[in-house]
Amino acid sequence: QVQLVESGGDLVKPGGSLRLSCATSGFTFSDYHMSWIRQAPGKGLEWLSYINSGGNPTYYADSVKGRFTISRDNAKNSLYLQMNSLRAEDTGVYYCARDRSWSDDYWGQGTLVTVSS
Amino acid sequence: QTVVTQEPSLTVSPGGTVTLTCASSTGAVTSGYYPSWFQQKPGQAPRALIYTTSNKHSWTPARFSGSLLGGKAALTLSGVQPEDEAEYYCLLFYGGPQPWVFGGGTKLTVL
Numbered sequence: 516q517v518q519l520v521e522s523g524g525d526l527v528k529p530g531g532s533l534r535l536s537c538a539t540s541g542f543t544f545s546d547y548h549m550s551w552i553r554q555a556p557g558k559g560l561e562w563l564s565y566i567n568s569g570g571n572p573t574y575y576a577d578s579v580k581g582r583f584t585i586s587r588d589n590a591k592n593s594l595y596l597q598m599n600s601l602r603a604e605d606t607g608v609y610y611c612a613r614d615r616s617w618s619d620d621y622w623g624q625g626t627l628v629t630v631s632s
Numbered sequence: 633q634t635v636v637t638q639e640p641s642l643t644v645s646p647g648g649t650v651t652l653t654c655a656s657s658t659g660a661v662t663s664g665y666y667p668s669w670f671q672q673k674p675g676q677a678p679r680a681l682i683y684t685t686s687n688k689h690s691w692t693p694a695r696f697s698g699s700l701l702g703g704k705a706a707l708t709l710s711g712v713q714p715e716d717e718a719e720y721y722c723l724l725f726y727g728g729p730q731p732w733v734f735g736g737g738t739k740l741t742v743l
Contacts, residue, residue, distance in 0.1 A: 552734075559734060559737040560672075560721050560734040560737070562723070565731060574729055616683045617668070617684065618666065618680065618683040619670075619680060620680045
């Protein structure tokens, strides 16, 4: 069965960095585009970033452009999100999701990122 | 900045029918926005329900249906069950450098 498992969430100070990972199984990872979506505490979903099945192109929300970098390793069936210059407003649960037909069909359970001094 | 608007909250009786809508600040929502819908229960990850306006995933209950209605994307629940109480989000595709925007969500109460 399709599985996506995020990891790497942690408590980090403002200005710090963090790298999230999303390990996938149950499908041919290299065939699918992937996305990161986040949810601030008590708030709605926010689309963050997309990466094509081959690694290019990539797209970012304005809120993270220039600070976050999405990448993938098709040999390891894994998706990544490098987050730099973190701010308090980056606090939330980060989900990876598999893209299908201009949407996301399978989601991971999320990993919590807390940015606080 | 593009804004996608949903009803903040709706209430429906068990067994009833309710329609949630999803509007775009850019104008009428068409099939070209590939509207999709997600359900999220407290403490859980979102679950996909509908994609490309009206297509259901293999796990989507038959009582859920998607459509376009009056220039908006719509999600209709017919024969609502208590377990349908949840937050519902729509997602629209705009293309360009920031291709996707989520709606703010609708909290559905079954009472």
